[in-house]
Amino acid sequence: MMDQHAIPVLVGVGQTTDKGSTFEACLSPLQLLMESVKRALEDAGIHLKQIQSRIDTLVITSGFIDYLKNPPQALCNALNIHAKNQYLSGVGGCSPQAAVNRLSEDIANLKIQCALLGGMEAQAAMGMARKAGIQPDWDQPSDQAPELFFPYRAGDGACETEMIHGIGVPVNVYPMFENALRSYLGRSFSDHQSKIADLFSRFSRVAEKNSYAWFPKARSAQEIMTVTGNNRYVGFPYTKLMNSMLGVNQSAAVLLMSEAMADELGVRREKRVYLHGCADAADHWYVLNRVNYYSSPAIKLCGKTALDMAGKTMEDMDHIDLYSCFPCAVEIARDMLGMDENDSRPLTVTGGLPYFGGPGNNYVMHSLAAMVEKLRENPGKFGLLNGNSYYLSKHSVGIYNTLPLEKPWQRTHPDVLQKQIHATKTPEIENQPKGSAAVETYTVLFNREGQPEKGLIIGRTENQPFKRFAAITPADPGLWQEMMTGDFVGTRGIVRNQGRFNVFEPI
Template sequence: MTSETTPVLIGAGQFTYRGAPGDSPSPTALLKIAAERAGLDAGIGAAGLAKIDALAVVGYTIDAPGSKRGMIPHSTNPPANLARRLGAQPRWSVYSEMGGNTPQYLVNTLCERIARGETELALTVGCEFLGSAMKRAGQGLGFDDWQADEDEDLPAPQRIGDPRNGSTPYEIRHGLSRPINIYPIFENALRARDGRSLADHQRRMGELFARFSEVAADNPEAWFRTRRTADEIVAVSDRNRMIGFPYPKLLNAIMEVDQSAAVIVASERMARELGVPEEKWVYLHGCADAADLWHPLDRQDFHSSPAMRRTGQKALEMAGIGIDQVDLIDLYSCFPVAVEIGAEALGLSLDDPRGLTVTGGLPYAGGPGNNYVMHSVAVMLQRLRDRPGAYGLLTGNGWYLTKQSTGIYSTKRPERPFEREDPAVLQREIDALPHPEIVERPSGRAVVETYTVVHKREGPFLGIVVGRDEAGRRFAANTPADPAFLAAFEAEEQVGRTGTVRPADVGQTNLFVPD
């Protein structure tokens, strides 16, 4: 790699729509606004955007496997539709699979393409629009204006990323199929490992995310610019109902937003040719991508992430720095446990004076489902420009603490060539880790490894247990569904509780009954 092909981030843009849902921009319009703002930030304008030779669009949540939101109109090929509106003809154009790690993964990929001389000017962009889309659908407002802006008959785009569903059919039958059901089982396992009481752990989560809300309050693009106290965040109320124990609503990522963000990456040669001032340049110094054992029941345990730990180490090694040399940090924050496990993996304290977010995080700044990290890259870009020579680290997390991507940035020019290690090298290491045997139809004595209770507005309706049978094999099961039982089940620590498990009388699920 020469200075001609050294990759550099030259511009970023964000957009948050706060108007009436009936006037909300279409998905393609959201992408275009963010791209244009990134072009304005870089100083290259519409003419520069028309020169992009690579375009990577983050997959929309409505295109996730099993999504039932097909009534929402959007292009069958978002990259091609956007390229037309930008007047661009990229040689390489992709649409991503699902995962909150995706924006960092795409930046890593584009920088590698530039370092290899395959790309000179690239745009990566994403948006989420469930906020207005669900209101339009619910209020019968229609989508005529969106349909006029969306080419629905384009050929399918080239996809990038891992297309596998995050859960197995066995897990799905027991309710382990949604983030709001699965992240709580990690949280409860972490609390039990550390020996904290339910009350002490709720307080810990509230204090952690109160600090995130303070950052969001000062972020002009945040979805919720409200400072919240720790008590307010964890106290269950009509406005902050329990979702999946131990998470009330304010500890969950906010899904229904209207936000977009874009980042422009170029070779140094192209950045100079476009006249982008060097004080705007930010370099990717280190990066890594890997996934933990893919399905939740395969994990070594439910309170750690080998992929978080190893991608962090690899990115720091590539950058040639230690975690103590990082000045700015943004840890993926869909739920508290993602921050807690991420901090532990990187050797950080939850009250690190540097802070653990630059945006305010997913529950308050917004950005979900797959595009949050594009916002954190955009904010990090500006923060690093304001602090020349400082280092910023950010992480992205996809599915259920599954897919991990890490990036380390600085305005300082790297002293060594950009050489991204093939992610397959790290993946082979993680895939070789031992993990428990799974039994799908257990019967007999058993113990709870972790659990959650899932709520509707009316109250608790589903108990989920991950346990071990007498042979040490792991299983998934549901509990009795009686609301009074479920309320009592979440009122006390259940990890380590014994009982019996057997196939349910109806269907393909298992039933765990505690002693």
């Protein structure tokens, strides 16, 4: 019989969506977080007093804004939690699943017995405060900075030349993946746009039925893809309705503990959900170093590793949530997991980041909470979710079921997977390219008035074909229009360095 102290199990989940109509009516970030923690404990059937001194580790997901100097300490003080390990997660949308993976390993290795994870974003309230000219007084006293939890990578997600040219902002980068994917598939713009709009229309129909969704409204593919004053292009080919919605007030929390502690605290069997498989890995870090812009070796490896750990295949996954900050994140994850484009299984349990809401780095805490509830409703079924950080950079996968584990919990360490990823040779970066060149992918960026304002290029020169460069185009509205009406991938031209920028001009 397995040691019950070494079996990790999720026992409680909680979510909160606060749609206060004014800043004064909104919960503060700490109140938002506390509410979801209380709901997670209530969901598990555990009173706060029972567990205040039993939580070994607390991990709070980093916010896009530093709402509090020390979020873990603030929550511990507010709820009188005596966690000896208090952490703030690293940056990235995979952080919640990565934390569950790591903490499950800690339980399996008998390092801890109970962990509480939570996170929140209050950007909607922050926006209301700015409009009202209010300076939020949200912070709590703290004499120390929080300790960071297991960051896979410190520092910026983009190198200097990427930052200079604008390839350091997700809304600029993901459209470039999408255009590369469309070209790779050999589709026309109109055909591909219809497909990604239909994909996200299906996501919106899930959000419509989710009481926690920020936008619980079903949208047609035509509405999503049609450019209007309220649905402008952001980065071609993405309209506003294809982008993650960051301006939300949302929080979520999950409670993870050993089977032994769950037994001791009387957690009902039907509440328990087990992590059967997991994996974490990052693709080659900088966008300019990627193998290509229509795949992700790290997602493929994570998927295979997690499925092997669970002893299952993708055909066995009944419920799925693929990280959906932008359409290509879903498409590429789906392809890397070996799913057919026409697979009938829904690819979200929440409604996705554009419609459920994109609460910064904490979305996967919500998808995990929703997955736990879905699996409780369908005992014995498997669920898979993934998290993605930066620009399809860092990845985490989790596979869950209400069925108890049949063998000791053991995962493949991320370092093992990372060595496999880094064994692949990829293009180097050319900071100051010169001469004949060709476009590998591109986008056109738009301002808030719906007007094109910048063309972005990733390309390779003829004399350095194993090196990539980032560039902008000349400020030519006619050229930008051409880039949006035909397939600009493969276009030949001349690239030269002009001051800080590389400029690509088609022949």
